[in-house]
Amino acid sequence: MTARKPLDVPALAAAYTAGASIRALARRHGVSPVVIHRRLRGARVQMRPVGGPPGGKTPPKVRQDIADGYAAGTPMADLVARYRLSDQTIREIAAAAGVPLRLPGARKRLDRAAIVSLDGQGWPADAIAVMVGGSVHQVRKILREFFDRQPAAG
Structure with missing residues:
Protein backbone atom coordinates (compact mmCIF):
# COMPACT_ATOMS: atom_id res chain seq x y z
CA MET A 1 0.00 0.00 0.00
CA ALA A 43 -12.50 19.12 3.97
CA ARG A 44 -16.20 19.83 3.28
CA VAL A 45 -15.46 22.18 0.39
CA GLN A 46 -18.57 23.07 -1.62
CA MET A 47 -18.05 21.36 -4.98
CA ARG A 48 -19.01 23.08 -8.24
CA PRO A 49 -21.51 21.40 -10.57
CA VAL A 50 -19.97 19.16 -13.20
CA GLY A 51 -19.95 20.53 -16.74
CA GLY A 52 -19.69 24.25 -16.13
CA PRO A 53 -22.05 26.89 -17.47
CA PRO A 54 -24.39 26.21 -20.39
CA GLY A 55 -22.49 26.73 -23.60
CA GLY A 56 -19.17 25.64 -22.09
CA LYS A 57 -16.47 28.04 -23.18
CA THR A 58 -18.85 30.23 -25.18
CA PRO A 59 -18.01 33.85 -24.29
CA PRO A 60 -20.61 35.72 -22.17
CA LYS A 61 -21.28 38.22 -25.00
CA VAL A 62 -22.10 35.38 -27.41
CA ARG A 63 -24.29 33.68 -24.77
CA GLN A 64 -26.19 36.95 -24.38
CA ASP A 65 -26.57 37.27 -28.18
CA ILE A 66 -27.92 33.71 -28.31
CA ALA A 67 -30.42 34.41 -25.52
CA ASP A 68 -31.52 37.67 -27.19
CA GLY A 69 -31.94 35.95 -30.56
CA TYR A 70 -33.90 33.09 -29.02
CA ALA A 71 -36.14 35.53 -27.13
CA ALA A 72 -36.74 37.49 -30.35
CA GLY A 73 -38.01 34.32 -32.03
CA THR A 74 -35.06 33.59 -34.30
CA PRO A 75 -35.60 30.08 -35.70
CA MET A 76 -33.61 27.40 -33.89
CA ALA A 77 -32.06 26.23 -37.17
CA ASP A 78 -30.61 29.70 -37.73
CA LEU A 79 -29.19 29.91 -34.18
CA VAL A 80 -27.65 26.44 -34.48
CA ALA A 81 -26.05 27.32 -37.82
CA ARG A 82 -24.86 30.78 -36.76
CA TYR A 83 -23.26 29.75 -33.45
CA ARG A 84 -22.35 26.13 -34.30
CA LEU A 85 -23.91 24.80 -31.10
CA SER A 86 -26.51 22.08 -30.59
CA ASP A 87 -30.17 22.98 -30.19
CA GLN A 88 -30.03 21.64 -26.61
CA THR A 89 -27.12 23.98 -25.78
CA ILE A 90 -29.02 26.92 -27.31
CA ARG A 91 -32.04 26.08 -25.10
CA GLU A 92 -29.83 25.73 -21.99
CA ILE A 93 -28.21 29.11 -22.64
CA ALA A 94 -31.62 30.73 -23.16
CA ALA A 95 -33.04 29.12 -20.00
CA ALA A 96 -30.01 30.20 -17.94
CA ALA A 97 -30.64 33.78 -19.13
CA GLY A 98 -34.27 33.55 -17.96
CA VAL A 99 -35.80 33.38 -21.44
CA PRO A 100 -39.03 31.31 -21.60
CA LEU A 101 -38.41 28.23 -23.72
CA ARG A 102 -40.40 27.50 -26.87
CA LEU A 103 -41.72 24.03 -27.48
CA PRO A 104 -39.25 21.98 -29.53
CA GLY A 105 -40.55 21.56 -33.05
CA ALA A 106 -43.01 24.44 -32.72
CA ARG A 107 -42.88 26.22 -36.04
CA LYS A 108 -44.01 29.65 -37.03
CA ARG A 109 -46.56 29.69 -39.88
CA LEU A 110 -45.00 31.37 -42.86
CA ASP A 111 -47.02 33.15 -45.53
CA ARG A 112 -46.47 30.81 -48.49
CA ALA A 113 -48.10 33.18 -50.98
CA ALA A 114 -45.77 36.00 -49.90
CA ILE A 115 -42.74 33.72 -50.27
CA VAL A 116 -43.74 32.65 -53.78
CA SER A 117 -44.53 36.27 -54.71
CA LEU A 118 -41.16 37.54 -53.44
CA ASP A 119 -39.40 34.72 -55.31
CA GLY A 120 -41.25 35.78 -58.47
CA GLN A 121 -39.93 39.32 -57.97
CA GLY A 122 -36.38 37.95 -58.03
CA TRP A 123 -35.54 38.10 -54.32
CA PRO A 124 -32.98 35.47 -53.16
CA ALA A 125 -34.03 32.91 -50.54
CA ASP A 126 -31.95 34.47 -47.73
CA ALA A 127 -33.56 37.88 -48.27
CA ILE A 128 -37.04 36.31 -48.38
CA ALA A 129 -36.29 34.51 -45.10
CA VAL A 130 -35.46 37.81 -43.40
CA MET A 131 -38.58 39.49 -44.80
CA VAL A 132 -41.02 36.76 -43.71
CA GLY A 133 -39.29 35.90 -40.41
CA GLY A 134 -38.33 32.34 -41.30
CA SER A 135 -35.15 30.44 -41.98
CA VAL A 136 -33.51 30.09 -45.38
CA HIS A 137 -34.14 26.35 -45.11
CA GLN A 138 -37.89 26.90 -44.59
CA VAL A 139 -38.11 29.31 -47.54
CA ARG A 140 -36.26 26.94 -49.88
CA LYS A 141 -38.46 24.04 -48.77
CA ILE A 142 -41.65 26.01 -49.45
CA LEU A 143 -40.40 27.10 -52.87
CA ARG A 144 -39.32 23.56 -53.74
CA GLU A 145 -42.74 22.19 -52.72
CA PHE A 146 -44.55 24.90 -54.65
CA PHE A 147 -42.62 24.51 -57.88
CA ASP A 148 -42.47 20.70 -57.74
CA ARG A 149 -46.26 20.57 -57.64
CA GLN A 150 -46.73 22.82 -60.66
CA PRO A 151 -47.38 21.09 -63.97
CA ALA A 152 -44.51 21.28 -66.40
CA ALA A 153 -44.94 23.97 -69.03
CA GLY A 154 -44.97 22.61 -72.44
Whole structure:
Protein backbone atom coordinates (compact mmCIF):
# COMPACT_ATOMS: atom_id res chain seq x y z
CA MET A 1 0.00 0.00 0.00
CA THR A 2 1.40 3.40 -0.95
CA ALA A 3 1.66 6.21 1.54
CA ARG A 4 -0.58 9.23 1.17
CA LYS A 5 1.14 12.12 -0.49
CA PRO A 6 1.14 15.14 1.83
CA LEU A 7 -1.03 17.89 0.39
CA ASP A 8 -1.85 21.32 1.79
CA VAL A 9 -5.64 20.86 1.82
CA PRO A 10 -6.44 24.46 2.90
CA ALA A 11 -4.35 25.74 -0.04
CA LEU A 12 -6.12 23.27 -2.37
CA ALA A 13 -9.49 24.45 -1.07
CA ALA A 14 -8.55 28.10 -1.59
CA ALA A 15 -7.34 27.44 -5.14
CA TYR A 16 -10.46 25.41 -5.99
CA THR A 17 -12.76 28.05 -4.51
CA ALA A 18 -10.91 30.70 -6.54
CA GLY A 19 -11.79 28.79 -9.73
CA ALA A 20 -8.99 26.28 -10.33
CA SER A 21 -10.20 22.98 -11.78
CA ILE A 22 -9.67 19.67 -10.06
CA ARG A 23 -7.67 18.47 -13.06
CA ALA A 24 -5.39 21.51 -12.96
CA LEU A 25 -4.79 21.03 -9.22
CA ALA A 26 -4.06 17.33 -9.78
CA ARG A 27 -1.47 18.14 -12.47
CA ARG A 28 0.13 20.82 -10.31
CA HIS A 29 0.51 18.45 -7.33
CA GLY A 30 1.32 15.26 -9.25
CA VAL A 31 -1.68 13.26 -8.08
CA SER A 32 -4.86 12.00 -9.71
CA PRO A 33 -8.01 14.13 -9.90
CA VAL A 34 -9.72 11.55 -7.67
CA VAL A 35 -7.23 12.28 -4.87
CA ILE A 36 -7.88 16.03 -5.13
CA HIS A 37 -11.64 15.48 -5.21
CA ARG A 38 -11.56 13.22 -2.14
CA ARG A 39 -9.39 15.64 -0.15
CA LEU A 40 -11.65 18.58 -1.00
CA ARG A 41 -14.78 16.60 -0.12
CA GLY A 42 -13.11 15.46 3.11
CA ALA A 43 -12.50 19.12 3.97
CA ARG A 44 -16.20 19.83 3.28
CA VAL A 45 -15.46 22.18 0.39
CA GLN A 46 -18.57 23.07 -1.62
CA MET A 47 -18.05 21.36 -4.98
CA ARG A 48 -19.01 23.08 -8.24
CA PRO A 49 -21.51 21.40 -10.57
CA VAL A 50 -19.97 19.16 -13.20
CA GLY A 51 -19.95 20.53 -16.74
CA GLY A 52 -19.69 24.25 -16.13
CA PRO A 53 -22.05 26.89 -17.47
CA PRO A 54 -24.39 26.21 -20.39
CA GLY A 55 -22.49 26.73 -23.60
CA GLY A 56 -19.17 25.64 -22.09
CA LYS A 57 -16.47 28.04 -23.18
CA THR A 58 -18.85 30.23 -25.18
CA PRO A 59 -18.01 33.85 -24.29
CA PRO A 60 -20.61 35.72 -22.17
CA LYS A 61 -21.28 38.22 -25.00
CA VAL A 62 -22.10 35.38 -27.41
CA ARG A 63 -24.29 33.68 -24.77
CA GLN A 64 -26.19 36.95 -24.38
CA ASP A 65 -26.57 37.27 -28.18
CA ILE A 66 -27.92 33.71 -28.31
CA ALA A 67 -30.42 34.41 -25.52
CA ASP A 68 -31.52 37.67 -27.19
CA GLY A 69 -31.94 35.95 -30.56
CA TYR A 70 -33.90 33.09 -29.02
CA ALA A 71 -36.14 35.53 -27.13
CA ALA A 72 -36.74 37.49 -30.35
CA GLY A 73 -38.01 34.32 -32.03
CA THR A 74 -35.06 33.59 -34.30
CA PRO A 75 -35.60 30.08 -35.70
CA MET A 76 -33.61 27.40 -33.89
CA ALA A 77 -32.06 26.23 -37.17
CA ASP A 78 -30.61 29.70 -37.73
CA LEU A 79 -29.19 29.91 -34.18
CA VAL A 80 -27.65 26.44 -34.48
CA ALA A 81 -26.05 27.32 -37.82
CA ARG A 82 -24.86 30.78 -36.76
CA TYR A 83 -23.26 29.75 -33.45
CA ARG A 84 -22.35 26.13 -34.30
CA LEU A 85 -23.91 24.80 -31.10
CA SER A 86 -26.51 22.08 -30.59
CA ASP A 87 -30.17 22.98 -30.19
CA GLN A 88 -30.03 21.64 -26.61
CA THR A 89 -27.12 23.98 -25.78
CA ILE A 90 -29.02 26.92 -27.31
CA ARG A 91 -32.04 26.08 -25.10
CA GLU A 92 -29.83 25.73 -21.99
CA ILE A 93 -28.21 29.11 -22.64
CA ALA A 94 -31.62 30.73 -23.16
CA ALA A 95 -33.04 29.12 -20.00
CA ALA A 96 -30.01 30.20 -17.94
CA ALA A 97 -30.64 33.78 -19.13
CA GLY A 98 -34.27 33.55 -17.96
CA VAL A 99 -35.80 33.38 -21.44
CA PRO A 100 -39.03 31.31 -21.60
CA LEU A 101 -38.41 28.23 -23.72
CA ARG A 102 -40.40 27.50 -26.87
CA LEU A 103 -41.72 24.03 -27.48
CA PRO A 104 -39.25 21.98 -29.53
CA GLY A 105 -40.55 21.56 -33.05
CA ALA A 106 -43.01 24.44 -32.72
CA ARG A 107 -42.88 26.22 -36.04
CA LYS A 108 -44.01 29.65 -37.03
CA ARG A 109 -46.56 29.69 -39.88
CA LEU A 110 -45.00 31.37 -42.86
CA ASP A 111 -47.02 33.15 -45.53
CA ARG A 112 -46.47 30.81 -48.49
CA ALA A 113 -48.10 33.18 -50.98
CA ALA A 114 -45.77 36.00 -49.90
CA ILE A 115 -42.74 33.72 -50.27
CA VAL A 116 -43.74 32.65 -53.78
CA SER A 117 -44.53 36.27 -54.71
CA LEU A 118 -41.16 37.54 -53.44
CA ASP A 119 -39.40 34.72 -55.31
CA GLY A 120 -41.25 35.78 -58.47
CA GLN A 121 -39.93 39.32 -57.97
CA GLY A 122 -36.38 37.95 -58.03
CA TRP A 123 -35.54 38.10 -54.32
CA PRO A 124 -32.98 35.47 -53.16
CA ALA A 125 -34.03 32.91 -50.54
CA ASP A 126 -31.95 34.47 -47.73
CA ALA A 127 -33.56 37.88 -48.27
CA ILE A 128 -37.04 36.31 -48.38
CA ALA A 129 -36.29 34.51 -45.10
CA VAL A 130 -35.46 37.81 -43.40
CA MET A 131 -38.58 39.49 -44.80
CA VAL A 132 -41.02 36.76 -43.71
CA GLY A 133 -39.29 35.90 -40.41
CA GLY A 134 -38.33 32.34 -41.30
CA SER A 135 -35.15 30.44 -41.98
CA VAL A 136 -33.51 30.09 -45.38
CA HIS A 137 -34.14 26.35 -45.11
CA GLN A 138 -37.89 26.90 -44.59
CA VAL A 139 -38.11 29.31 -47.54
CA ARG A 140 -36.26 26.94 -49.88
CA LYS A 141 -38.46 24.04 -48.77
CA ILE A 142 -41.65 26.01 -49.45
CA LEU A 143 -40.40 27.10 -52.87
CA ARG A 144 -39.32 23.56 -53.74
CA GLU A 145 -42.74 22.19 -52.72
CA PHE A 146 -44.55 24.90 -54.65
CA PHE A 147 -42.62 24.51 -57.88
CA ASP A 148 -42.47 20.70 -57.74
CA ARG A 149 -46.26 20.57 -57.64
CA GLN A 150 -46.73 22.82 -60.66
CA PRO A 151 -47.38 21.09 -63.97
CA ALA A 152 -44.51 21.28 -66.40
CA ALA A 153 -44.94 23.97 -69.03
CA GLY A 154 -44.97 22.61 -72.44
